[in-house]
Amino acid sequence: MTDKIIRIATRQSPLALWQAEYVKAELEKFHPGITVELMGFTTKGDVLLDSPLSKIGGKGLFVKELEVAILANEADIAVHSMKDVPMEFPEGLGLAVICPREKPTDAFVSNNYSSLDELPQGAIVGTSSLRREAQIKEKRPDLQVKTLRGNVNTRLRKLDEGQYDAIILATAGLLRLKMGDRIASEIPPEDSLPAGGQGAVGIECRSDDASTLALLKPLHDQQTAIRVTAERAMNRRLEGGCQVPIACFATLNPSGDELYLRGLVASTDGTRVLRDELRNSPDQAEQMGIELAERLLAAGADDILAEVYKQNG
Numbered sequence: 405m406t407d408k409i410i411r412i413a414t415r416q417s418p419l420a421l422w423q424a425e426y427v428k429a430e431l432e433k434f435h436p437g438i439t440v441e442l443m444g445f446t447t448k449g450d451v452l453l454d455s456p457l458s459k460i461g462g463k464g465l466f467v468k469e470l471e472v473a474i475l476a477n478e479a480d481i482a483v484h485s486m487k488d489v490p491m492e493f494p495e496g497l498g499l500a501v502i503c504p505r506e507k508p509t510d511a512f513v514s515n516n517y518s519s520l521d522e523l524p525q526g527a528i529v530g531t532s533s534l535r536r537e538a539q540i541k542e543k544r545p546d547l548q549v550k551t552l553r554g555n556v557n558t559r560l561r562k563l564d565e566g567q568y569d570a571i572i573l574a575t576a577g578l579l580r581l582k583m584g585d586r587i588a589s590e591i592p593p594e595d596s597l598p599a600g601g602q603g604a605v606g607i608e609c610r611s612d613d614a615s616t617l618a619l620l621k622p623l624h625d626q627q628t629a630i631r632v633t634a635e636r637a638m639n640r641r642l643e644g645g646c647q648v649p650i651a652c653f654a655t656l657n658p659s660g661d662e663l664y665l666r667g668l669v670a671s672t673d674g675t676r677v678l679r680d681e682l683r684n685s686p687d688q689a690e691q692m693g694i695e696l697a698e699r700l701l702a703a704g705a706d707d708i709l710a711e712v713y714k715q716n717g
């Protein structure tokens with residue numbers, strides 16, 4: 405096995421490169437002698453930086469080009485933020501591994517204020533996530549939410565230039581890039597329920613590549629996988645992703661025998677917000693996601709989502 409080479413397809417943003425370097429280091433730790441190479445690709449999501457994600461549309465904005473590369477055997481694996489990975493995989497590809505999760509919360513980032521509650525009337529908050537926008541507006545209808553795109557450094561620069569009073573970013577991304585000192589406060593899940601898969605890194609691979617699958621195995625974290633399975637099952641049933649105001653977040657109790665899944669569907673303006681939750685055994689993860697989605701649909705989520713899709717073409 406020591407002569408094995410693994411080629412990682414990765415986006416080239418600082419966060420994507422951190423994630424790919426992390427997977428490289430883990431593979432080298434578990435398999436001394438292995439050679440791991442990073443291959444940089446550009447995705448549609450990296451190019452279309454001016455439009456809000458919800459307007460660009462299309463699933464897999466940050467993953468498709470990487471999948472094409474592994475299918476063409478130009479690379480062996482692709483490393484993704486699970487939040488950006490569509491529910492269905494192309495024929496011949498699958499999710500091999502889910503790595504241990506970083507903090508899944510959203511972070512409130514500001515140079516002048518310490519939390520959403522402290523923002524003055526009418527303050528400008530940057531995010532291009534409809535999920536974050538809906539939850540901010542529910543709590544603070546007076547705030548102005550403005551589009552914010554670009555990689556983490558670009559977003560922070562726009563904040564520092566004074567274009568926004570505060571911005572919302574994933575806590576995980578800031579911690580991984582050693583910019584945790586920029587976090588004014590972590591927003592509790594009660595106030596900003598995270599996106600399915602947020603903070604987790606997943607590895608995609610050809611389903612028939614047995615030797616690579618074997619090498620990846622020790623990188624898998626079962627507890628994260630259970631949580632993300634429930635979250636993604638809910639998203640799949642709602643046909644939602646990162647680009648719709650849907651949130652879902654699962655936690656395991658300390659003994660690991662109870663899975664707690666919370667879900668939210670909202671109108672972008674925050675005037676209609678549906679929340680529901682379930683607790684059950686972790687081996688029911690997939691079923692819980694489906695059941696929670698169906699309960700939300702029965703409560704009117706389909707109506708809310710139809711309206712969101714209409715607004716965003």
Ligand SMILES: NCc1[nH]cc(CCC(=O)O)c1CC(=O)O
Pocket residue numbers: 485486487488572573574576577601602603604605646
């Ligand atoms: N949609 C972009 C994206 N995909 C994953 C992360 C953060 C890292 C993670 O969730 O693992 C981000 C940026 C953000 O939401 O601030």
